[in-house]
Amino acid sequence: EAGVxxxxxxxxxxxxxxxxxxxxxxxxxxxxxWYQQALGLGLQFxxxxxxxxxxxxxxxxxxxxGRQFPNYSSELNVNALELEDSALYLCASSSTGAGANVLxxxxxxxxTVL
Amino acid sequence: xxxxxxxxxxxxxxxxxxxxIKCTYSDSASNYFPWYKQELGKRPQLIIDIRSxxxxxxxxxxxxxxxKTAKHFSLHITETQPEDSAVYFCAASGHNNDMRFGxxxxxxxxx
Numbered sequence: 001e002a003g004v005x006x007x008x009x010x011x012x013x014x015x016x017x018x019x020x021x022x023x024x025x026x027x028x029x030x031x032x033x034w035y036q037q038a039l040g041l042g043l044q045f046x047x048x049x050x051x052x053x054x055x056x057x058x059x060x061x062x063x064x065x066g067r068q069f070p071n072y073s074s075e076l077n078v079n080a081l082e083l084e085d086s087a088l089y090l091c092a093s094s095s096t097g098a099g100a101n102v103l104x105x106x107x108x109x110x111x112t113v114l
Numbered sequence: 115x116x117x118x119x120x121x122x123x124x125x126x127x128x129x130x131x132x133x134x135i136k137c138t139y140s141d142s143a144s145n146y147f148p149w150y151k152q153e154l155g156k157r158p159q160l161i162i163d164i165r166s167x168x169x170x171x172x173x174x175x176x177x178x179x180x181x182k183t184a185k186h187f188s189l190h191i192t193e194t195q196p197e198d199s200a201v202y203f204c205a206a207s208g209h210n211n212d213m214r215f216g217x218x219x220x221x222x223x224x225x
Contacts, residue, residue, distance in 0.1 A: 033213060042217040043158070043203060056115070056212045090157065092213075101146040101207045105157040 002027070004093050004106035012112045013081050021076040021109045025093030031055075032074040033094070033103060034066060038087040046089075049074055050096075078111075086113045116141040118206050120216025127194050128224050135219045137204035138186040146207035147180060147187045152218075153200045161202075162189070194223045 005024045013019050025032050034046040045058035049068035057064075063079040072093075078085055088110050092103040117140040127133050139147075148163035164171045164178045164187065171178050175194075180187040191198055204216040 035215070043215040045212065045214055048212045101213065102148070102160065102163065103213055105150075105159070107157050 004091060004104050006089075006091050006106035006109050008109055009107065010110045010112075012114060014114050015081055015083060017081050017113075018077065018079045019081060019111060021078075021089050021091075021111075023074045023076070023091030023093075023106060025072050025074070025091075026095075026104055029093035029095045029104075030072050031094045031096070032068055032072065033092045034074070034076050035090045035092070036060075036087045037090055037108070038084075043090065047076065081113045083113050086111060115212070116144060116206050116214040118204060118214050118216040120204050120219060122219060123217065124220045124222070126222045126224065129194060129196060131194055133189075133191045133194055133198070133221055133223075135189045135202055135204070135221075136186060137188070137206075137216050138184075139206040140185070141206065142182075142185065144206040147178070148205050148213075149176075149178060149189050150203045150205065150215075151200045152203065158203060191221075194221075196223050196225050199223045 007022045031050040033048050035043040047066050048056045052068050066076040068074045088108040090108045092105045094103050120137045145166040150158035151161045152158040162176050162178050164180050175192045177190045199222050201218045201220050203218050205213050207213050
C-alpha cells in the first residue's frame, strides 16, 4: 500500500512568488492535514480537510489556503511568499471510524524562499 | 482550539537510563493522545498512542500514561538506546477532531 505522497520534495522561490504543494493521502483516507515545520521547530497546524471540506485552520494569514479534491488529494497554496515561509510542509492523512485521528505523514515539501 | 504544551524542550540521558517527557492539553473534550518520533531529516512516525478510556498503555520499552482529570499525559522510555535519539512530539485531538502538536522534545541518548 502506498503511503502519503507529497510533491515537490524541494523547491526554491523568491519573495512575492506563489507556490502550490500537493499531497496524495493513503487510499481510503478521507482526511488531510497540513503542518508547517520551520527548521528545528515544532509542527504548526495549518489546515485540515475532510470529505472535501475545510474543517479547521490554524493561526496563519489568509495567503495560506488550500483545497481537497473529490479523490481526497489536496493542495496547499501560499501566495505572496515571505522569507519566514521557508519551512518543511508536511501533509498527513487519516481515516474515519475506528482509525480516526491516527495520522500518517508524508515526507514533506521543503520550501526555501530567497 | 486545543493547546498542547510539552516539556522539556531538550533532554539528555545516559544509555540505559529512563527518559520521561510530559505534555498538558487544554481541551477537556480531547480523547486521543499520540506520540510521534522524528529522526533527523525524516517524517514523524507514530510510536504509541492512547485514548481517553484508558490510563496507561505499554509497548516494550515505551509507555504512555494519561491523567484526564489533570489534563496531562507522559511518555516513558526505559532502557534508552542511542537509536532512541530523536525529536519526540506529543499531540492531542480536540473536540473538533483536529490534531495539535506540542513543541517537541529533542532527546539525546549518550553511549
